[in-house]
Amino acid sequence: MKDLNLVPIFSDQNMSDLETLTFYPYPKNKKNIQVMRPYHWNDRKKLLRDYHYIFQLYEKYLTEITDSLNLIHGIHHPVDYWRIIIGPWLHYFISITLDRFETVRIAAENHNIKFTELPNYKIEDWVPSSYVEFNHQYYSDEWNSYLFSEIIKYTNLVNSSKSSLEIKPKIYKSKKIKGYLIKSLLFFLTRITRNFPKKVHMIEVDIPQANLYRLLFKLKSFSLSYYQRVVPKKHPIDINIRKDMFRSKEAINEFEKLLDILIPLNMPTCHIEGFKIIEKQAENIFPQKVDLVITSNAYFSNEHFKVWIANQKQNLTKLWVMVHGGHHGTALFNGPGKLTEDIADRFYAWGWGNYNLPSPKLSSLNKTNLSQIGNNILFIPYNISQYSNHLDSSPIAASFEDCLIMHKKFFNCLKEINLEKKLVIRLKSGIVPRDLKKEYTELSGLNNFVYSDEESSLESISKSELVVVTYDSTFFLEALTLNKPTCLFIRKDFWEMSEHSEPYFKKFLECGILHYDEKSLARHISNVQHDYSSWWESDLVQLSVESFLIKYGLSKEHWEEDWYNEINSYLEKLSK
Known part of the structure; x- marks a missing residue:
């Protein structure tokens, strides 16, 4: 073996005369670099x-x-x-x-x-x-x-x-909040009315505000419920x-x-040096007492909410957490998903859980009549960091390099059947884990990209004849709910599915929705490109989609009634 110098991460530091081993790719102008593989x-x-x-x-x-x-x-x-x-x-x-x-x-x-x-x-x-x-x-x-x-x-x-x-650490600037003044006013009113009597309180729930207030009013627990996150102050650490x-x-x-x-x-300092301050601030933000708290997002990263609900649960308040993403029920294992289920008194899924309620967003999409105004092939990539942060049954960190190779082969297949000009790659805007535009451009010379802040997902889908999603995700559920011709393009060995979801993916494979390699997907597109609708509207495809959505992407026209009945039934039992 050669003698090596190990560099933890790429930098502009001077290299020794030894060949250098690194864990992640160096800039191309660096010499004597050996990248550690396999991951x-x-x-x-x-x-x-x-x-x-x-x-x-x-x-x-x-x-x-x-x-x-x-x-x-x-x-x-x-x-x-x-x-x-x-x-x-x-x-x-x-x-x-x-x-x-x-x-x-x-x-x-x-x-x-x-x-x-x-x-x-x-x-x-x-x-x-x-x-x-x-x-x-x-x-x-x-x-x-x-x-x-x-x-x-x-x-x-x-x-x-x-x-x-x-x-030194990077300095991250907070995004400007759209409608800051009106939102600040709503937050102020929420705080000063926090101790009005209420049975149920919803915090950071994926429900439009109008629907939320209508639901709370019907439950006779009407209160303002708009929260802006308060950023915890950073405190000097007490090393002793x-x-x-x-x-x-x-x-x-x-x-x-x-x-x-x-x-x-x-x-984090909010748990040690700043804990008492967070606890005091939380008392001035949230209600003193409530029977039931429902959230979709606050339980994970809202420090004031976490301290408040932890104290509330000591006083017998119940916490319901709503699922807010795909690949939770379908995954063979999912670390963040397990964390969520472990803290909830009830965890509500979109069809696959012990407790289930229809997704408000999917329910809204189900009523959307989306017109087609273009003939693009919309490509939705999985954007993950080169650094892992949690474990689930999906590509992790450097595993994604193999997925990029598969994508490149697919793009080349599209060129062979003269469809590469129809391809539009939709990328997430803002702070993202990696520069996929640069990587795809270097891989295949592509230049047809659209960012999520340039047009909505509905606009991107409406301009397309076919949606190709490269990860088991909420976007995949949304495209299926819109009943848009959609393909799921994933590596089988990096997307291990749960035992109860495997039969549904087997049906997707049989009817042309699911593809595990680029040749299969390109061949399918070549066969149906002149009439996507005939393929998509066939009984085999429609039955496969319908059964999958009932289990993993539940939506209903009158979803508010289901939510009301579930919550009201529970509150009535409490009052007896």
Whole structure:
């Protein structure tokens, strides 16, 4: 084996004379670069094993954190209290750290690494104020360079030396809120009326405001319910408290020894130094007492909501959480989905759960009569970061490189049948994990892109004869609900489906909706391109779509009645 220098992430630091090994692609102008392949979670059996291991660690450390935070804050709350507040950050942090640790460990095993050069940084610069700031961090090169460096510093995997490079966090600017003044007024009115009597309260639910107020009025629990998130203040870290968080013990292995150090050091300040402030602010935002709380989104990253609902649940308030995305019920395993179900008294799905309610958005789309004004082939790519952050049965981080190769082959197939000019690739705007426009352009020379802030999804679909979705997603459900000719184009080995969903995907495969390789999809398009409607409106396709949506994308014309009956029935039982 050659002697190598290991660089945790690409940078402009000076390279030694040794050939350099890195975990992610370097700029093309760098010399002597060897990219580490294959990615360890391309081994899907290992991915599933690690998924279960992460949840074992999650429960173990959640118990330890419960004891520590109770002691720090002088309170006595159970594990499930802290599960709501710190659970999302803890699970993601363990998942991320395991991936980076395994990457270094495998590199050290497979290569003769002489040393690695670590950048200079201050730990306090990298401790997030909240989950939202953490979410911004883990997509960046800078934060991943910091984490790789911490792993190397606290383990014996690789010898290290200091470089002259200094790294600092990226500064993220908040987006301007459209209609800020009216929304601020509604939020103010919500806060000052928070203690009016109410039985049910809905916070960050995927329901249009007019429908929401109509539903609350019918339930005789009418109240203003518009919330703007309050950004937690970042506090100076108390390093002494953090170092003493976990009781002394013998770590089982090197990774858990590493977590014993990194979890306390990296925990968001809103859980330690700023916790009491968050708790006080939450009391001034949300109601003092409510019987039932319903949310679709706030439970994961709204720090004030999490502290408030954790306290409410101590007083017997019930929490219902509504599913808000595809590939939850269809996935063989889904880390964020399991976190969601574990904190909810009731978790509501779109047909596949123990409790089910129709999706308001899908119900609205079901009533939409969409006119076709174009003949594009709309291509919807899966945009994921080169850095993993959670585990589910989908492409993870560098696994997506193989998907890009499959996409390139599909684009070439379209050229062979003279359809490449009809292809339009719809990309997400704003802060995105990777520059897919650049990657697709370099792969295939394509230049026909549209961004989500340039036109709505309905506009993009209406301009198209066919929609090609490259991931099992809400967009796929929306296209099916609109009854638009749609194909799902995925790698079978990277999209493991649940046992109960497999029969539905088998039907999709038989009727031409699902394709696992580029030749199959291109051949299908070539066969039906002159009359997509005849294929799509056939009994086999329509029955397959209808049965799938009943199970995984439930919608109803009068969805509000279902919601009212479900909530009202529960409240009536409470009053008896």
